[in-house]
Amino acid sequence: MLNIADTLHRWCREARPFALATVVDIHGSAPLPAGTSVAVDMDGNAVGSISGGCVEGAVYELCRQVLKDGGAPQRAWFGYSDDDAFAVGLTCGGELEVLVQRVVPAAQSHLAAALAEVMSGRSTAVAQVVDGPEELIGRTLCVLGDVDVAHGTLDDGEVDRAVTAQAGALLRAGRTARVEVGGDADTCPERLSALVHVHAPRPRMLIFGAVDFAAALSRIGHFLGYQVTVCDARPVFATAARFPEADEVVVDWPHRYLERTEVDARTAICVLTHDAKFDIPLLQRALNLPVGYVGAMGSRRTHDERLHRLREVGVPEVQLARLRSPIGLDLGARTPEETAVSITAEIISHANHTTGLPLSHGTGPIHGPRVRSRSGGRTTPYEMVVHAGVGR
Structure with missing residues (x-):
C-alpha cells in the first residue's frame, strides 16, 4: 500500500472511504512485488497498479463491489492465461493473490498517522493481516520510527506483541515481507499471517576516493535511490562542484569518517582510491561492519597486494572473503560510466544473491528469492544477515 501512500494520505485527510486491493502472495514470476496496491474511492477514482495492466480491470470491479457491499474483505487469485487473449490472467506466467478490503479512515486513525510518517520520509511499518481468523483479516497495526511500539490493534494481546516485534525487525532491515505468528498457546491458538509493509530511509552508498569513477558512480547511485556520500582526505578533489549528484561530500580520512558515520545491512561501501595508505585502514574497518557490500577498485595484482597487507594487520579470512575485488561485474567496462554500471550491477546482484x-542463460522465474552462497552451497551467517536485510 505504501506505493500509493501520497494519494491514500490525502484520502485519509479528507475522511474519504476507499477500497484497497493489495498483492499479498506471489507464485512464480509476477510484474510487481507483494505489498503493491491499487485503491478505488467511492467516486470510482483509481490509483496504483498491481500487475502492469494484466488484471487491473478485474481488480477495479472487485474494489467497486467491496465498496458497495461494505462487507468482509475479499480475496482473489489471478494466474496464467493463454487460451483466451482477453481472459483475466497474467501473461508473465506467474500467480498472485489479491486481498481487497474497505478502509474507513475515521475508524483507522493509526493508518492515517502511518501514511503521514511515510510522507514525511520517516521509517514506518504497517502490518496487515492477510490470512488467519476471519475476524482479523484486513486489520492493521503500525510501528513508527525505531521503537517497537504499536499503533492500532489486531487482538489486543500476544498476537499484537508478536506482530509488533517482527514488524520492528523488518523495519530495521528495510524489508517488506510476510510473517507468521500464532499457532501455539503463548500467542494465539490460530495461526495468522501478516504482510508487513515497510518504508525505510534510502540505503546509503559510501564512495571513498574523489576520482572520475566516483563522479560517475555517484550519478548512478543517486539514480538507483541511494543516499550517496563521497569522501576523500584531499580537499582540492572532494568538492561539491565535482560531485553534484552526491548528497554529501566529506573531506576526511576515509577510515576516520567510517568510524563515526551510521551504516546498516543495506549500506554499500565502494573503495575507489587503490592507495594503500587510504585502503588498508579503511577496509580493516569496513570488513568488520554489518554492511551489505564492500568492494575495492584495482587490478588483480593490486588486489593480491591488498590482501597481503590486510592479513598483516590481522584481518581474518572470514572477513576477507566478503571483499568484492576487483570491484564490479565483468562487463568489459572501460569508461567511468561503464565502470559505474559494472559496480552497481554487482551491488544489485550481491544484494539479491543472484549469479549476475x-x-x-537461466531457467525458471526471473523474479523471486534466490539465495546462493559464495561458499559453494552453504549460506554463511553473514550472508544470512545480508539476505534478511535486502529490500527496497
Whole structure:
C-alpha cells in the first residue's frame, strides 16, 4: 500500500472511504512485488497498479463491489492465461493473490498517522493481516520510527506483541515481507499471517576516493535511490562542484569518517582510491561492519597486494572473503560510466544473491528469492544477515 501512500494520505485527510486491493502472495514470476496496491474511492477514482495492466480491470470491479457491499474483505487469485487473449490472467506466467478490503479512515486513525510518517520520509511499518481468523483479516497495526511500539490493534494481546516485534525487525532491515505468528498457546491458538509493509530511509552508498569513477558512480547511485556520500582526505578533489549528484561530500580520512558515520545491512561501501595508505585502514574497518557490500577498485595484482597487507594487520579470512575485488561485474567496462554500471550491477546482484549471468542463460522465474552462497552451497551467517536485510 505504501506505493500509493501520497494519494491514500490525502484520502485519509479528507475522511474519504476507499477500497484497497493489495498483492499479498506471489507464485512464480509476477510484474510487481507483494505489498503493491491499487485503491478505488467511492467516486470510482483509481490509483496504483498491481500487475502492469494484466488484471487491473478485474481488480477495479472487485474494489467497486467491496465498496458497495461494505462487507468482509475479499480475496482473489489471478494466474496464467493463454487460451483466451482477453481472459483475466497474467501473461508473465506467474500467480498472485489479491486481498481487497474497505478502509474507513475515521475508524483507522493509526493508518492515517502511518501514511503521514511515510510522507514525511520517516521509517514506518504497517502490518496487515492477510490470512488467519476471519475476524482479523484486513486489520492493521503500525510501528513508527525505531521503537517497537504499536499503533492500532489486531487482538489486543500476544498476537499484537508478536506482530509488533517482527514488524520492528523488518523495519530495521528495510524489508517488506510476510510473517507468521500464532499457532501455539503463548500467542494465539490460530495461526495468522501478516504482510508487513515497510518504508525505510534510502540505503546509503559510501564512495571513498574523489576520482572520475566516483563522479560517475555517484550519478548512478543517486539514480538507483541511494543516499550517496563521497569522501576523500584531499580537499582540492572532494568538492561539491565535482560531485553534484552526491548528497554529501566529506573531506576526511576515509577510515576516520567510517568510524563515526551510521551504516546498516543495506549500506554499500565502494573503495575507489587503490592507495594503500587510504585502503588498508579503511577496509580493516569496513570488513568488520554489518554492511551489505564492500568492494575495492584495482587490478588483480593490486588486489593480491591488498590482501597481503590486510592479513598483516590481522584481518581474518572470514572477513576477507566478503571483499568484492576487483570491484564490479565483468562487463568489459572501460569508461567511468561503464565502470559505474559494472559496480552497481554487482551491488544489485550481491544484494539479491543472484549469479549476475544473462537471464537467457537461466531457467525458471526471473523474479523471486534466490539465495546462493559464495561458499559453494552453504549460506554463511553473514550472508544470512545480508539476505534478511535486502529490500527496497
